[in-house]
Amino acid sequence: MTLAIQTPLQTKANTAQAVVDYLQTLIKFNSVTPHQAGAIDWLESQLATLGFECEQTTFNNVTNLIAKIRFDDGPIYAFSGHIDVVPASPEHWCTDPFSGAILDDAVYGRGAADMKGGVAAMLRATEYLVTNKDAKKGTFYWLITSDEEGEAEYGSLLIAERLVQQGVCLDGCIVGEPTSHLKVGDTIKNGRRGALSARLHIAGKAGHVAYPENTINAAHLSADVIKRLTSIDWLCDEPGSNTSLQITGINIDNVVDNMVPAQCELTFNVRYSHGYKSADIKNEIQFSLGDLAQSLSIEWERPCESFYTSHQSQNCLLAYVEQAVLSVTGSYPLLSTSGGTSDGRFFANNHTQVIECGVRNNTIHQVNEHVPIEDLVKIEQIYTQLLINIFNENARC
Incomplete structure (x- = not known):
């Protein structure tokens, strides 16, 4: 054979x-x-x-x-x-x-x-x-x-x-x-890298645009929030693994042009270095917005460690x-x-x-x-x- x-x-x-x-x-x-x-x-x-x-x-x-x-x-x-x-x-x-x-x-x-x-x-x-x-x-x-x-x-x-x-x-x-x-x-x-999304609600005070001193403009607050979020210095990043934060949505539900908006919603996503865990990212963001806390509420979404x-x-x-x-x-x-x-x-x-x-x-x-x-x-x-x-x-x- x-x-x-x-x-x-x-x-x-x-x-x-x-x-x-x-x-x-x-x-x-x-x-x-x-x-x-x-x-x-x-x-x-x-x-x-x-x-x-x-x-x-x-x-x-x-x-x-x-x-x-x-x-x-x-x-x-x-x-x-x-x-x-x-x-x-x-x-x-x-x-x-x-x-x-x-x-x-x-x-x-x-x-x-x-x-x-x-x-x-x-x-x-x-x-x-x-x-x-x-x-x-x-x-x-x-x-x-x-x-x-x-x-x-x-x-x-x-x-x-x-x-x-x-x-x-x-x-x-x-x-x-x-x-x-x-x-x-x-x-x-x-x-x-990890991933973490968030939905941030900004509360202001509505009023007539001609009398801004009587209002708190939620849209203006959102600009300050965005500046702070995008300016965070991620000190725990590991070499070759950098953290980035991107604003993914801004929604102001205001149908008239003579009213200061009382509400604004921001969404953002963080892709973060393995030098962090999701709890660390939340702490960094909340610290950067600490003095605005009374006007903000955050819902954390889709955490991926x-x-x-x-x-x-x-x-x-x-x-x-x-x-x-x-x-x-x-x-x-x-x-x-x-x-x-x-x-x-x-x-x-x-x-x-x-x-x-x-x-x-x-x-x-x-x-x-x-x-x-x-x-x-x-x-x-x-x-x-x-x-x-x-x-x-x-x-x-």
């Missing part, structure tokens, strides 16, 4: 076909937030076949999946991701946004880059890890939600809470968000990711905390290291969102090497 031995080129071709097939399958699920539309059901089936224990829950139309496989005593790491996508209308697309069509050696469709491409590559890498014969240590989790693109109230937040209930403390979590800039692996996120993962002396996830990127691309990645928020914030703590690494983000949320097949294969190779670095006993650093 003659055994068929695959050449490296054949193996690469097979991997490319598998990861493309997985991505096309995921794109065809019309999983607009918060609906999974069958995508998580399919993932659960794939992971169960590989030997994962799976727990799927649904709450307020959000579906979450926790899947785990235990190899032996050792570290506990997780892949985290989402299969929900923002809406897509066929208008202006070169193909059906939920077809997964291949055009010019790229897979097109809503979620191709954000982040079904990452999930497909994670699945292929997981297959390699589980099915190879090398000795492995530790426990591996998959944490998937259908509520990342929306308010994120019932997704990874509930998954993290469920892990706490089960007594699980992750050593590290790899989030497959699209982090790369010009080429795959050139940028990874070892943290994220900052997080940051630095190099560790042992079991360093950042080093594992850097080595994986280096081995595949020949270059070390740039470390960044820029961009929006991510679900990584729900898993990051004093013990759990969180790193985001994924495909390029140049087409996310856009018409004709796509990911080149070459990029898809490369991120799968990075994930595969990363899992080897983490779980294979003889490869761990």
Whole structure:
């Protein structure tokens, strides 16, 4: 009997076909937030076949999946991701946004880059890890939600809470968000700035514009408030992670031009350095407006905490990711905390290291969102090497 031995080129071709097939399958699920539309059901089936224990829950139309496989005593790491996508209308697309069509050696469709491409590559890498014969240590989790693109109230937040209930403390979590800039692996996120929105109500005193001495103009007060807010000196900013405050709305409900307005509403958003937590940001803002407090009321909205993962002396996830990127691309990645928020914030703590690494983000949320097949294969190779670095006993650093 003659055994068929695959050449490296054949193996690469097979991997490319598998990861493309997985991505096309995921794109065809019309999983607009918060609906999974069958995508998580399919993932659960794939992971169960590989030997994962799976727990799927649904709450307020959000579906979450926790899947785990235990190899032996050792570290506990997780892949985290989402299969929900923002809406897509066929208008202006070169193909059906939920077809997964291949055009010019790229897979097109809503979620191709954000982040079904990452999930497909994670699945292929997981297959390699589980099915190879090398000795492995530790426990591996998959944490998937259908509520990342929306308010994120019932997704990874509930998954993290469920892990706490089960007594699980992750050593590290790899989030497959699209982090790369010009080429795959050139940028990874070892943290994220926090985000905090606010709605500020300014109370004045109405009156005739001809007698301003008898009034308190809420619009004029708003100008003072804006000046103070935008002049705050954020002394705790960390290098490369700057805090910024932007006014996002000014509303004065005044339908006549001869009355001084008694009310004004300001909205603003703060993106803050990992040198702060949301409580610190609130304190800074309230201090800057302290002497106006009797005229103001603030409603805080949508807090998203900052997080940051630095190099560790042992079991360093950042080093594992850097080595994986280096081995595949020949270059070390740039470390960044820029961009929006991510679900990584729900898993990051004093013990759990969180790193985001994924495909390029140049087409996310856009018409004709796509990911080149070459990029898809490369991120799968990075994930595969990363899992080897983490779980294979003889490869761990």
